[in-house]
Amino acid sequence: MPTSPRRYDPDRRARILRAVLDVIAQHGVAGATHRRIAAAADVPLGSMTYHFAGLDEVLTEAFTLLADTVSARFTERLAAAATPDEACEAVVDLIVDESWATPRTMLLSYELYAFAARNPPLRRVMQDWMEKSRAALRQHFAPDTAKVLDALIEGLSIHRSVDPEPMDRAHVRAVVARLIP
Structure with a gap:
């Protein structure tokens, strides 16, 4: 079930980084995609490109x-x-x-x-x-x-x-x- 959007989310970038490690632990570097990371971090896909160049x-x-x-x-x-x-x-x-x-x-x-x-x-x-x-x-x-x-x-x-x-x-x-x- 989708969660409601976060307006004020000062921990978002750090949460994404923690989620990256979770995704890598589960799927390997090869399985670490923007979509998979965003889903694991519970953030909109656009947050990936907002916080990181690639x-x-x-x-x-x-x-x-x-x-x-x-x-x-x-x-x-x-x-x-x-x-x-x-x-x-x-x-x-x-x-x-x-x-x-x-x-x-x-x-x-x-x-x-x-x-x-x-x-x-x-x-x-x-x-x-x-x-x-x-x-x-x-x-x-x-x-x-x-x-x-x-x-x-x-x-x-x-x-x-x-x-x-x-x-x-x-x-x-x-x-x-x-x-x-």
């Missing part, structure tokens, strides 16, 4: 929202570590807990990686996300170690999301410990 812009901004949201949780977890041992445990948490690597976030990340491989503006979103992750890790680890840990976190998170027998916490902790001088 589909590439809305996808870039939505993926930026995803990256910023996940980066904030990542940074928060690492910032809570007060000792080197707590920092190592934070890295393990980032790999094995669903605090940031929820199934939905992982699915959206796969879509972002694939889309960024063919779309230079999205590549910049990925690079910025990696830099935020590495900066959070550099609070506790040397720059080279932070770079390796960032790749480990992403790689093991991807594997854990699809592996029928993912590494358990103790195994992940042992791998992390081997990487830290």
Whole structure:
């Protein structure tokens, strides 16, 4: 049942961006159309072109929202570590807990990686996300170690999301410990 038109809707643009991520999670980037996004956001189709210059812009901004949201949780977890041992445990948490690597976030990340491989503006979103992750890790680890840990976190998170027998916490902790001088 259609809803009544909104005259004052200051959250419309943000709602559209959240809806984009919902549509991508359900249909993939290839299935993200103006119509589908507008319907998911419960906005008139014209709102899409009013708020965004085109589909590439809305996808870039939505993926930026995803990256910023996940980066904030990542940074928060690492910032809570007060000792080197707590920092190592934070890295393990980032790999094995669903605090940031929820199934939905992982699915959206796969879509972002694939889309960024063919779309230079999205590549910049990925690079910025990696830099935020590495900066959070550099609070506790040397720059080279932070770079390796960032790749480990992403790689093991991807594997854990699809592996029928993912590494358990103790195994992940042992791998992390081997990487830290």
